[in-house]
Amino acid sequence: MRFIELFAGAGGMGLGLEAAGMEHLLSFERDAAPHSVLVHAGKTAIRMDLKDVGNACLAMRHQPTLIAGGPPCQDFSKAGQRKITDRAKLTQHFAQIICVVRPEWFVFENVEQAGTSSQYKYARALWKRHGYGLTEHVFDAQEYGVPQRRRRLFCIGRLGEIDGFLLDDLKAAAGKKMVVRDILDPEREDDAALLEKGAFFARPWMGKKDEPNGRGILSIDEVCPTIARHTHEKPGPSYQPHPDDAATPDAAHYLTMEQVARIQGFPSGYDFRRKKEKYAREGWPDKTINLMVANAVPMPMAQKIGKVIFDRHYAATLPKLDKGFTDFLYKSRKLDPVTKDGLSQRAVDNIRSLVNRALRRIDGKMQANPYMLLHALETSVAGDGKFSDLTTRLQSDLRQCLLEYHNYCLQRPRSQWSPTTKMPEFRERFRKARKPGKWKGDALAPASTRPVVSWPPAYSDSQLDPEMAVFETIFREDFAPDPYAPQPLAGDPDEHWRPDGYDDPTQDPLYHEYLAARKDDD
Structure with a gap:
């Protein structure tokens, strides 16, 4: 891939x-x-x-x-x-x-x-x-x-x-x-200091004025909060300790930029091109690197x-058949899934086995379109040969079981991000014809008939079809001469259509210009 x-x-x-x-x-x-x-x-x-x-x-x-x-x-x-x-x-x-x-x-x-x-x-x-x-x-x-x-x-x-x-x-x-302890290496100086103190400071969400902030000091046996660009910063003078802090601000370890990057999932020693000196021309300042680390995907x-x-993608795994598929088999057959009457456990196991066999043939790709799904199954080639080489009964069983699993997948709960409103059904709506109203004497005049307009307009047999009139100019010889039309032979005595002197190069004015140019070159 x-x-x-x-x-x-x-x-x-x-x-x-x-x-x-x-x-x-x-x-x-x-x-x-x-x-x-x-x-x-x-x-x-x-x-x-x-x-x-x-x-x-x-x-x-x-x-x-x-x-x-x-x-x-x-x-x-x-x-x-x-x-x-x-x-x-x-x-x-x-x-x-x-x-x-x-x-x-x-x-x-x-x-x-x-x-x-x-x-x-x-x-x-x-x-x-x-x-x-x-x-x-x-x-x-x-x-x-x-x-x-x-x-x-x-x-x-x-x-x-x-x-x-x-x-x-x-x-x-x-x-x-995972917890922070899982990524610490005792041989690293910064990790050894964190292991010794057992707690670290990670800048919390700010609370209201004159109230304790969120927990800022956590134990190494806890998970770190979401990495932000200011996670490694030290607490300011306005920080008020939280009752559940793992240590006091003086006894807590402050994360280095390298530790923050490893908590974010970057490998140790990943080069962010940090400036070696504060005013160096090459490299990037710490503020820019912290923003890059915070925005990255772990x-x-x-x-x-x-x-x-x-x-x-390479069919190393297949969709797993959960227990809900078995209940769906009973409900689709209008059977009681509790008593399991009418469908033995052996039949259920056989259906599940056939579904897995069909999934292996199509490499585990469940097409949304059932016709495309059946096409993929019928054109598949697996270890037991082509689909067409199987027995007719086995082919039918594989089709039926795969379609049942496809129907089960369609009735599963939709994603919470899918539209809540159902798509409108585009179908023709038929209206009932109105009943004619009753005449009230001569107060209402009879409605006049509407003229019927047809297209294309009618034409008589003597007229040319207006849709074919366009082709009149296409077949004219002067408009589009036919390069494959038969030509008279070169030895035909009746070559009146050729101009006089066509086979004499001296009659061509370009020939004289060519001789003059050769003379000048000599």
Whole structure:
């Protein structure tokens, strides 16, 4: 799989997808600082504003399998001013690029609050209109390899798939919640100091005036709050200790920039091109680097999500049949799922086995269109040969069981971000004819008949069809001579149509000009 990263930033998501086994093709970033970090890390990166959708698509010289990106979240985030500006429209531009390039996969990442915005609703509608099946869920980074409480909305799309196709595998990829202690290395000087003190300060949300702020001092056996650009800063004089703080401000450890980057998921020693001196010309100041780190997608989180996509793309994993499918089999046959009368357990196991066999033949891709799904099944080739080589009874059973599982997937609960209103049904509405009213003497005159206008206008047999009159000039010899028309032979004595002297070069004026030019050259 080859991927292109939009709104790459410092490259956190790209690093995770590469660790999942994908090949990096190109990155897009507008700001100078993160763009230089990407180039310095050896990535092919283009500095471009993605508002220009056309040029961005033309800059992609190779067709990617996946496009990933997280548009700016400042307009939706709780930490921002929550005012919709032009940055929010970049979510729409991201969706437009996806629909123009049409990769098989895409990954969208943003804050949880972005899911309720009109910009995301526009993007979602655009993806659905262009045939993408969507898996939407809010994941917490502490369950995906990062000791940080960071809830982010991920939308994963695939062409032709059914909605919610990857949700079970993504939830299964979640692991044990991590704490800060899990990433500390006693051999590092800064980590050794943190282990010794056992508590660290992470700038909390500000509370009201003259009231305690949120918890700012946490234990290393706890998860770190969401990394922000000011997480590493020391508490100011207005900070009031919280009753539940793990230590006093004097006894707490203050995180270094390197520790904040590792809590965010960057590998140890990742080069952000930090200035070696305060007034050095090369490099970037600490404020710029802190902003890059805070805006990045945690690399371990992107790696786990990318690994799930990678395995499904190459059919290493298949959709899992949950218990709800068994209950659906009873309900579809109008049977009681409690008593299980009328459908034995052996029959249920046989149906589930046939569904798994059909899923293996179609590489686990559940098409949203049932006709495309059956076409993929009937043209499949597996270890037991072509589908056409199977017995007629087995072919019928595989079709029936796969369609039953498709119907089960359609009746599952929809995503909370899907439209609540049902799409209108476009059908012809028939109105009942009005009954003629009763005549009241001579007060109402009879209605006159309306003239019937027909098109094209009627014409007599002597007239040329007006629709064919256009072709009159097409077949005229002077308008379009036929190059394949038969010509008289060269030895024909009746060559009156040729001009006199056509075979004598001396009669050609160009011939005399040619002789004069040769004479001058001599």
